[in-house]
Amino acid sequence: SQKIEQNSEALNIQEGKTATLTCNYTNYSPAYLQWYRQDPGRGPVFLLLIRENEKEKRKERLKVTFDTTLKQSLFHITASQPADSATYLCALPFSGGYNKLIFGAGTRLAVHP
Amino acid sequence: EPEVTQTPSHQVTQMGQEVILRCVPISNHLYFYWYRQILGQKVEFLVSFYNNEISEKSEIFDDQFSVERPDGSNFTLKIRSTKLEDSAMYFCAGSSGTGASIYGYTFGSGTRLTVV
Numbered sequence: 040s041q042k043i044e045q046n047s048e049a050l051n052i053q054e055g056k057t058a059t060l061t062c063n064y065t066n067y068s069p070a071y072l073q074w075y076r077q078d079p080g081r082g083p084v085f086l087l088l089i090r091e092n093e094k095e096k097r098k099e100r101l102k103v104t105f106d107t108t109l110k111q112s113l114f115h116i117t118a119s120q121p122a123d124s125a126t127y128l129c130a131l132p133f134s135g136g137y138n139k140l141i142f143g144a145g146t147r148l149a150v151h152p
Numbered sequence: 153e154p155e156v157t158q159t160p161s162h163q164v165t166q167m168g169q170e171v172i173l174r175c176v177p178i179s180n181h182l183y184f185y186w187y188r189q190i191l192g193q194k195v196e197f198l199v200s201f202y203n204n205e206i207s208e209k210s211e212i213f214d215d216q217f218s219v220e221r222p223d224g225s226n227f228t229l230k231i232r233s234t235k236l237e238d239s240a241m242y243f244c245a246g247s248s249g250t251g252a253s254i255y256g257y258t259f260g261s262g263t264r265l266t267v268v
Binding site: 145 | 156185187193195196197200208243245255256259260261262
């Protein structure tokens with residue numbers, strides 16, 4: 040069955056450093072992959088989408104890479120700020136249905152001043 | 153920026169009672185979804201809705217669940233006979249692209265359902 044794996048341990052980093060979060064998937068060949076941010080008690084907020092034919096995508100301080108050979112996406116936040124502290128979710132379209140997005144469990148990021 | 157609005161923000165109900173969770177999607181969205189998140193767990197897909205009918209549903213979405221778009225704007229999730237394990241945060245989401253392949257989903261702030 041299809042699996043999405045994100046590091047369940049919280050990532051603690053110092054303000055100003057680059058945060059790197061990992062999303063691995065198995066038994067899957069997704070056409071695209073998305074990253075969302077979720078704050079406690081709130082709904083996920085869409086950040087970035089990267090397609091299978093794109094190696095890298097950037098948006099301001101965010102960068103996403105997509106390696107379809109390794110079946111892995113990396114999500115980077117450069118010059119991190121305490122306001123970046125949140126849970127970051129990786130999401131992929133379910134291959135058995137065209138209209139179903141499946142989320143990973145997320146990785147909690149804590150940026151310390 | 154347009155928002156997806158969900159009401160109520162918090163609902164407490166007795167086990168066995170029916171609940172209706174409401175959502176007002178963004179007007180130009182065509183695809184609608186319900187997700188749930190049990191405390192401390194992942195966001196789980198329940199159902200997708202397009203052109204006034206269900207297009208996908210998960211194993212969780214059994215006969216106790218139903219969705220409607222009664223007046224062309226509001227989008228509702230009904231749970232007919234709630235169980236303790238239905239306690240969760242329920243999120244409505246929408247997308248203007250096919251299967252979120254272009255724009256991503258816009259989520260509402262959620263309804264926290266507590267079944268006692």
